[in-house]
Amino acid sequence: MPARVTTLKELAASLGLSITTVSRALAGHQQIALKTRERVAQAARQAGYVPNTAARALVSGRSGFVGLVLPIRGPNLVDSFLGEFVTGLGEGLVSHGADLILATAAQDQAEIAVLRHVVESGRADGVVVTRIAEVDERLAYLRRRGFPFVAHGRQLDSDFAYNWLDTDGAHAFGEAFDMLYDLGHRHFGLVTISEPMTFRHLRQDGLAAAIARRGDPSVRLDVATAPRFDRGARIQAVNRMLHGPERPTAVVALFDELALTVMEEAARAGLTVPRDLSVIGFDNVLASAYAPPGLTTFDASIRQCAREIADMLLTVIADRPAEPLTRLIRPTLVPRASHGPAPRTRN
Amino acid sequence: MPARVTTLKELAASLGLSITTVSRALAGHQQIALKTRERVAQAARQAGYVPNTAARALVSGRSGFVGLVLPIRGPNLVDSFLGEFVTGLGEGLVSHGADLILATAAQDQAEIAVLRHVVESGRADGVVVTRIAEVDERLAYLRRRGFPFVAHGRQLDSDFAYNWLDTDGAHAFGEAFDMLYDLGHRHFGLVTISEPMTFRHLRQDGLAAAIARRGDPSVRLDVATAPRFDRGARIQAVNRMLHGPERPTAVVALFDELALTVMEEAARAGLTVPRDLSVIGFDNVLASAYAPPGLTTFDASIRQCAREIADMLLTVIADRPAEPLTRLIRPTLVPRASHGPAPRTRN
DNA sequence: GCAAAAATTTAAAACGTTTGCAATTCCGAA
DNA sequence: TTCGGAATTGCAAACGTTTTAAATTTTTGC
Numbered sequence: 118m119p120a121r122v123t124t125l126k127e128l129a130a131s132l133g134l135s136i137t138t139v140s141r142a143l144a145g146h147q148q149i150a151l152k153t154r155e156r157v158a159q160a161a162r163q164a165g166y167v168p169n170t171a172a173r174a175l176v177s178g179r180s181g182f183v184g185l186v187l188p189i190r191g192p193n194l195v196d197s198f199l200g201e202f203v204t205g206l207g208e209g210l211v212s213h214g215a216d217l218i219l220a221t222a223a224q225d226q227a228e229i230a231v232l233r234h235v236v237e238s239g240r241a242d243g244v245v246v247t248r249i250a251e252v253d254e255r256l257a258y259l260r261r262r263g264f265p266f267v268a269h270g271r272q273l274d275s276d277f278a279y280n281w282l283d284t285d286g287a288h289a290f291g292e293a294f295d296m297l298y299d300l301g302h303r304h305f306g307l308v309t310i311s312e313p314m315t316f317r318h319l320r321q322d323g324l325a326a327a328i329a330r331r332g333d334p335s336v337r338l339d340v341a342t343a344p345r346f347d348r349g350a351r352i353q354a355v356n357r358m359l360h361g362p363e364r365p366t367a368v369v370a371l372f373d374e375l376a377l378t379v380m381e382e383a384a385r386a387g388l389t390v391p392r393d394l395s396v397i398g399f400d401n402v403l404a405s406a407y408a409p410p411g412l413t414t415f416d417a418s419i420r421q422c423a424r425e426i427a428d429m430l431l432t433v434i435a436d437r438p439a440e441p442l443t444r445l446i447r448p449t450l451v452p453r454a455s456h457g458p459a460p461r462t463r464n
Numbered sequence: 465m466p467a468r469v470t471t472l473k474e475l476a477a478s479l480g481l482s483i484t485t486v487s488r489a490l491a492g493h494q495q496i497a498l499k500t501r502e503r504v505a506q507a508a509r510q511a512g513y514v515p516n517t518a519a520r521a522l523v524s525g526r527s528g529f530v531g532l533v534l535p536i537r538g539p540n541l542v543d544s545f546l547g548e549f550v551t552g553l554g555e556g557l558v559s560h561g562a563d564l565i566l567a568t569a570a571q572d573q574a575e576i577a578v579l580r581h582v583v584e585s586g587r588a589d590g591v592v593v594t595r596i597a598e599v600d601e602r603l604a605y606l607r608r609r610g611f612p613f614v615a616h617g618r619q620l621d622s623d624f625a626y627n628w629l630d631t632d633g634a635h636a637f638g639e640a641f642d643m644l645y646d647l648g649h650r651h652f653g654l655v656t657i658s659e660p661m662t663f664r665h666l667r668q669d670g671l672a673a674a675i676a677r678r679g680d681p682s683v684r685l686d687v688a689t690a691p692r693f694d695r696g697a698r699i700q701a702v703n704r705m706l707h708g709p710e711r712p713t714a715v716v717a718l719f720d721e722l723a724l725t726v727m728e729e730a731a732r733a734g735l736t737v738p739r740d741l742s743v744i745g746f747d748n749v750l751a752s753a754y755a756p757p758g759l760t761t762f763d764a765s766i767r768q769c770a771r772e773i774a775d776m777l778l779t780v781i782a783d784r785p786a787e788p789l790t791r792l793i794r795p796t797l798v799p800r801a802s803h804g805p806a807p808r809t810r811n
Numbered sequence: 812g813c814a815a816a817a818a819t820t821t822a823a824a825a826c827g828t829t830t831g832c833a834a835t836t837c838c839g840a841a
Numbered sequence: 842t843t844c845g846g847a848a849t850t851g852c853a854a855a856c857g858t859t860t861t862a863a864a865t866t867t868t869t870g871c
Binding site for chain 3: 842843844845846847848849850851852853854855856857858859860861862863864865866867868869870871
C-alpha cells in the first residue's frame, strides 16, 4: 500500500501546485485546466487522499450529516421499525454523499434537548423527526430556528406549514372497514391507545368517516382503549371487549401489537379466528406473519418511506423550497388469514 | 427566547473577556479564577452557547463520533437486530457525550470502501464492525491503519489480536444438546448455512463438542445446509431432513429464521411440535414468541452487548490499552413450547 | 512583435476552536 | 512606595479546507 497522503498541503506539494489549485481541481472547477484536473485527480486517487470532514465543515458551514434523534422507548423496548427506518434513510442519503448521525437522549434527558444540541452544534445540516405528537414542540422549535427538517408523521391542526411524509392511515382504516362490511360484518371493535398521537387520531377518523360514508344505521362500533405500553391494561381492555354482553364480529386494531393481543386473547377464550372473529392490524411486523392464523394487516413500507424522507430532506437543505414538501403514502393491504365472512349467528 | 450566541467570539465580547479565557473557563481550567469561570458558565448557559463541532474536531483531531457501516443485506432484508444494536450503541455512547455515525454503502460499493472513507476522512474516532467473517478484510485493514475498533464477533484463527465482543454460541449449542439429550433425544438434526461465518463454525463446534463430551455412540446427527438467504433452498433442505428414511426427533437450527422454517414445514408435514419433533433456535426474534407453539431459543441480549461494545470502544479510543479487550457473553435460554421429551416410538 | 484579452494559477483570509507562551494584574512584603 | 512572584488573562498560531481577489502565464488580433 502506498504511503497515504492526509492533507491537501501534502498533495499540493507532491504535485508542485498550490493548495488552491488542487482544491479547485478536485472540486472539478472549469477554470482549472483539464490537463491539471486529470493530473490532480489521478494523484489524489493514487495517494488515497480523503478530505478532512471537519475542516470542510468548518469553512463551508455544512457538515454533510443528517441527524436523527434516536427514539428510545424503554429499557426493553426498541422501536420495531428503527432498523428499517435507518436503513432506508441511509440508502436515501448515500447517493448524495451524506451520512446519518444518530444522537441518543440520556435517560433523564428530554428528546428535545438532544435535538437542540444536534442543531446548535452544527453537527447536522438537517434533521428528521419521527413519532410526531398531536402538538409537537420539536416541530415548533425547528421552525423557530429555521432549521431544515422533515417530519415522519404530522401534527394535528398545525398552525404552520412544514415538510412531512406520512402514512395514509385514514385511508387504510377506511379500506379495512369497507372490506369487512362487504364480508357481512356490522358489529365492529376498535382497539386503540390513550396517548395523543396523530396517527391514532387519523386512523380513527378514517374508520369513522368510512362508517359514515356507508350510512348504515345498523353498524355498531365498540372502542377499547389502553395506555400504549401497558401490556396488562391492554389485555384487560381487549378482554372487556371480547367478553361483553355482545361481542363484535370484527376487530380493527390501531397497530399489529394490539391485534396480536386480540388474537391471543381470542384463542384463550376459545374463539377461532377468523371463523368467530375477524382481526385486522396495521404495520405488518414480522410476528404478524407467524402468529396463527396469520394476521391481515397493512404494510407502510417504512424503508421506502425513509428513503423518500432522506430525499426530501436533502432537497430542503439544498434548495430551501418556499413551499413545504408533503407526501402522503398509501399503505398496502397484506391479506392473510385473520379476516373472513361474518359469522351467521351471534352467540 | 433570548438571542442565541453562536460563537465563542460573541460570547467573549459580551463578557468583555478574551476568547482564550472564555474557552478555558468553559473547559474548567483551574488557572481561570473561579469567579470568572462561574460568570462565563452562567452567561454561556443563558445565551444558549453550543460549541461548534467542526471547529473543535479540526483543532483537537477528534470528532466525538463513533462510526458504524450499515449492514445492508438486500433490497427487502434488514438486519433484524439493527434497531436493537444501534439503540444499545447509542445508550453506551451518550454517557460519554459521543454520537454515532451511520455510513451506508451504495449498491455497487463494497462495505470496506465505506469503512475506509469513514476512517480516513476523520469522521470518526473509532468504529464498530459487525457480522465478522471467518477471515475478515475489514479487521485486517483497521489493524494496519492502527485505527481504534471493536468487532462484534470474531475471526476464526486470527493471526493478530484485536478487541471483540462475541456471543458464546458454542456454549449455547452445547446447552441445547444437553437439555435435549436429557429429554431422551438421541437422533439430532442441525440446520445450518453454507456461508463461512464464524458464528456458524463456533455453534457447530459447540454442538459437536457436547456430543463428544457425552460419549454416547448411539447419538446421531444429521446436517441440512442451505445458502443463508435462499428461502427456497432452505425449505428443500429442511424437507429432505424431515422426510428422510429416519427422521431426527430434535432439530437445532443455527438461528431462529431457520428454526421457524423447520416448524412451518413440520406443520405442513402433519407433525406436531414438540410431540413429534423438538425444535430449538437461536436469536429470540420477535416472531419466535408468536409462531406456534412458541419457539424455544436463546437470547443474546443484543442491546446490552451493543452497550458494552460502545463502552469498550470508548475505552480503546481514550486509553489505547496495550492488551486487547475481549468479552464473551453467554446467551440465555428462553424456554418456550417447541421442545419436549423424545417420542417413545420412531415412525 | 506588441498590447490586450483570455486562460490559468496563486496568495491570503476566513471558518471557530484549542493551546503554548507572553503579558498583565494583583497581592503582600520590604 | 516599590518590588517580586503568584494569579489571572490575552495574543497569536494552528488545525485543513474553501473562496475572494489578484497575479501570472498563455493566447489572440492586428
